[in-house]
């Protein structure tokens with residue numbers, strides 16, 4: 001079990017993390033906007049993070065923190 005925290009100021013919405021997540025926990029939040037675009041959001045409804053941290057590893061902007 002894990003939990004992801006998104007730094008929405010750093011995230012530019014490139015979706016690398018979304019594509020990396022086998023659990024489909026992450027999604028682009030089109031209801032929110034920052035200077036880089038639409039930041040990613042964690043905790044898609046009904047999805048459970050495993051805490052694998054792959055999303056944080058692929059993020060080029062170091063915008064994700066994973067807690068286990």
Ligand code: SF4
Nearest residue numbers: 021049050052053055
């Ligand atoms: S830690 Fe793993 S399971 Fe959790 S959101 Fe990131 S890639 Fe998905």
Ligand code: SF4
Nearest residue numbers: 011012014015017059
């Ligand atoms: S990989 Fe990083 S910058 Fe790209 S959408 Fe995910 S959190 Fe945002």
